[in-house]
């Protein structure tokens with residue numbers, strides 16, 4: 076499809092996919108383990124606990140107020156440890172996506188290990204909300220060359236893990252276009268890159284950044300203007316523990332109001348975007 080203009084449902088000019096990675100403290104626990112006595116740290120994991128306990132209800136309320144669907148990628152460990160909070164996401168009609176069990180780096184895992192991790196979280200999802208995830212976002216960086224093949228074989232509908240386009244595409248696996256739709260996301264639309272901060276262990280390494288709300292809002296808004304201008308798929312990649320702080324939640328609300336002020340924006344979940352793409356478009360790209 077190269078530079079052909081994308082057609083979205085109901086003559087919408089562009090698509091917006093609001094995504095939240097509900098990592099809670101599992102990423103911090105993983106990080107702490109590499110420090111002496113890190114398994115005894117209490118303050119650092121509490122940064123993550125803020126996500127499901129304080130930020131999530133606030134964000135769900137905002138989504139509800141503007142009647143917006145979102146996609147939440149949740150590690151199985153988080154669903155298991157915060158069952159009520161996890162179930163509350165699905166009950167509000169949002170989509171649950173797969174995000175590993177303990178936020179593992181898939182690139183470091185064997186094919187069998189990856190299958191086992193996927194299966195373990197799927198069983199937890201089935202037990203808690205009665206269904207498996209059909210979307211996947213690779214946790215902690217990269218996936219392995221086998222990952223898209225595994226996802227496709229297990230019947231996943233989409234992934235939102237790569238960076239190489241600003242439209243969805245069919246993932247090419249072993250030279251063949253498949254039904255596994257990639258919906259790429261971008262660092263400039265990732266709240267973690269803008270705002271995430273911890274003094275010890277250092278996040279980011281080398282320190283720097285708690286970014287100005289004004290600058291981040293401006294970046295997000297201008298990127299939206301660009302996606303709208305060129306008719307693309309705007310994927311906001313957020314973490315409740317980061318974007319759900321009081322001032323940032325209000326910033327997100329202002330951005331939502333700005334995007335909604337355009338009448339021609341299609342707000343959709345990952346599954347809805349993938350289904351639309353599969354029904355309309357051929358054309359893929361290697362998952363690398």
Ligand SMILES: [Zn+2]
Pocket residue numbers: 096098174178214215
């Ligand atoms: Zn994550």
